[in-house]
Amino acid sequence: MQQNIIHLVDISKDYNGTEALKNINLYIRKNEFVTLLGPSGCGKTTTLRIIGGFEEPTSGDLLFNGVKINDLPPYKRRVNTVFQKYALFPHLNVFENVAFGLKIKKIDKKSIAKKVRTILSMVNLAGYEQREIGSLSGGQQQRVAIARALVNEPEVLLLDEPLGALDLKLRQEMQIELKNMQQRLGITFVYVTHDQEEALSMSDTVVVMKEGTIQQIGTPIDIYNEPKNAFVADFIGESNIIDGVMLRDYLVEFAGLQFNCVDHGFAEKEPVDVVVRPEDIQVVAEEESALKGEVKTVTFKGVHYEMLVDSTTFRWKIHSTVMAPVGAKVGLKILPDAIHIMKKVATTK
Amino acid sequence: MKKNWLSYPYLVWVLLFIFLPLLLVLFYSVTTRTEDGIRFTFEHFQRFMEPIYLRVLLRSVKLALISTVICLLLGYPMAMILAGNGFKRKQIMVFLFVVPMWMNFLLRTYAWMTLLERKGLLNTFLSWLGLAPLNLLYTEEAVVLGMVYNFLPFMVLPIYSVLSKIDKSLIEAAEDLGADGVTVFRKVIFPLSLPGVLSGITMVFMPAVTTFVISRLLGGGQFTLIGNLIEQQFLLVGDWNFGSAISMVMMLVILLSIGVMSKYEKENEGSGLF
Structure with a gap:
């Protein structure tokens, strides 16, 4: 049975009248890799500092074992x-x-x-014992910081955007190394980042935060595929978010058209946010779909092209390995399971 | 290379006001004037080796060292308080600390005389309390007090500036690794503040060891320090040669003490004169 090593109960933090955290409830299981993810000012670092003991919560309890x-x-x-900064x-x-x-x-x-x-050989720094800190590169300093924390065999390791200062390639290498270390050592990691890719590729559990509140807790796959609201959808990966109306179960209207979907349980005629991932939109011949548009821009992104396609009411962002030239009239096809319906939240957007 | 001429004014300045005077002092210290002209000699240095003069040197170094230690003991906590507290209060504190330095040095030292003298403010207060008056002025303690009072800011400010630049996350990191308050100070804050401490020590010791005003006003001529000795030779006795020789010895003492300091500093990552 997995046990909760850290439990935040109704934690709030107030800085001279500004609420940094509002009633945070979160438990972290032993050996879990938990990532606190959110834009700057969302309270993720404050949460980490409360766990580390550098801040005291204004109210609520922090339980350790x-x-x-x-x-x-x-x-x-x-x-x-x-x-x-190490x-x-x-x-x-x-x-x-x-x-x-x-x-x-x-x-x-x-x-x-x-x-x-x-520990130094574990972070690939064997033989660096006598080196001065100033003579090390950013990546090496990063490893020393990790070694310095891990050598104490903590029950929980807190990481505050540890890879933020590294270049892309090094960051990706360190992501894999960190994940390996965490699994090998069986230490609970609480990781703070604003980089959604990092969060998705490393974590067991992702906690998406915004303005001092938790938006969603779930596995990376859950968070990506089933974002709870438009904010999460927008923050985790790119999204087309469009206003829609739920006509009845499994039928939604947006962009002036009706679409079959897999969602249900909404009130009749309820206004909703419709989220469609850019890679879930297929570009087809104009006559093959009721939803039509004109390609406005095409950008080559390496693995795919990013196209902006204007329909009558909305500019769609589309990721596709097949390119349609600028100015082409195309049809856009969205399958029912690519349509994510979200309740409108007053605080989002 | 092209803009070398820009440095000429400075070169002239250095030559006229630093190099030449130094050369003159050196020249005076190793020569003597006789009836048949100027003669090269080491007699002034030999004369300085007499116990009466060596005692003056020793006393100067001793009083300067005591003052430096007291400045350090008073100044370090002061600097920590300045560097540690809330921002608004800190600015005011630093300001208050620097304000007396804008006042004339002599004036400040004279002020101490009126406080300490036989019928001064302190003794008046003591007799008001019904206590016997104390001999405060013209003592070694009065000289040390004068040095500490005048030179304390030179200890506090460099330490304060180093302390306030220490990254707070280093302190958090030490705490995170299990260090309590005392250990954080011993293993992180103090070692990181050493450059400030060293420059503070230098900045207090040097003026303290050469002062002649403080010792004359607060020591009343009973505590001849090396600065007084030099002053006497030039202004009263008129023996410029001996005065120059003492000055050279003094410079040597200071150079040596700086050398020791910067050697220590170098071992702790830093660079100095030597």
Whole structure:
């Protein structure tokens, strides 16, 4: 049975009248890779800092293995943090940085040396012990920061946008490495990022946040395929979001046309948000679909083309491996299971 | 290379006002004027080796060291308070701290005389309390007090500026790795503030070891320091040669102390004169 290692109960955080977090409820299971995802200012870093002990919640409880730890200082918590800008000690070399936490715990010198060596080789930095921090590249500093946190064998590792400062290729490599490490060590990771791709590719659970509230909690696949509202849909990947009206179960009207869909349980004539992923729209010959439009722009994106197609009421974003030239009149085909119907939320858009 | 001529004014300045005077001092210190002209000699330096003068040197270094240590002990916590607190109050504190420095140095030291003298403010207060008056002025303590009072800002400001630049996330990282408040200070804050401490020490020690105003006003001539000695030789005795020799010795002492400091600093990542 998996147990909850961290439980946030009704946590709110107030900075001089500005609400950074509003009644956050979240539990994190042991060995889970949880990502807090959202745009800047959504409260994800605040949530992480509350778990780390650098902020105290204004109200609500933080439970660690079932014990309330609201005002436990950071140095007494069984969690370690990888900071956004690494926060490595510039007056210490690599070895001393990594050994910092172990030395405080008064572990004997031999096992410190052994542990540091093991962890450094795990992050591919064997032989860098005596190097000064300033002489390392960004990626190497990143690894030292991870090693410095992991060497303490925390129960939970908190990572605050740890890959934000790295270039794309290095970031992708580190994503895979981090995920491997997490699985190998069996440590719970709480990961903060604003990069939805990163969140989707690494996490067991993604927590999408916005303006201090949790929008949706789910597996990456759930979040991508079944976004709960237009905000999540828009934030996770690209989307066409269009106003629609639910005519009856399994039938929706938008863009002046009626479409079959797989959603039901809405009130009759209920206004809804209709979300269609750009890759779920097929470009067909004009006469093959009731929904028609004219190609306005075509951009080559590597794997696919991105086309903007104007129909009478809406500009559609389409991702396709087949290109239609600018100015071409095309038909757009949307299958029922590509149409996601969402209740209108007052706060979104 | 093309714009070399831009540095000429500075070169002239350096030559006229730094190099030439230094050369003159050096020249005076190793020569003596006799009836048959100027003669090269080391006699002034030999004269300085007499115990009476060495004692003056020793006393100068001792008082300067004591003042420096007191400045450090007072200044470091002060700098920490300045660097640590809420923003608004901090600005006012730094301001208040710097304001006395805008006042004339002599004036400030004279002010201490009226506070400390036999019939001064402090003794008046003591007698009002029914206590016997104390001999405060013209003591070694008064000289040290004067040095600490005048030079404390030079200790606080460099430490403050280093402390306030320390990245807060480093402190959080240390806490995160299990360090309590004392350990954070010992292992992170203090080592990172060392450059400020070193420059503070240098900036207090150097003027303290050469001062002659403070020792004359607050020491009342009883505590001749090396600065007074030099002043006397030039202004009272008129023995410019001996005065120059003492100046050269003084410069050597200062250079040596800076050398020791910067060597220490270099070991801790930094660069100095040596």
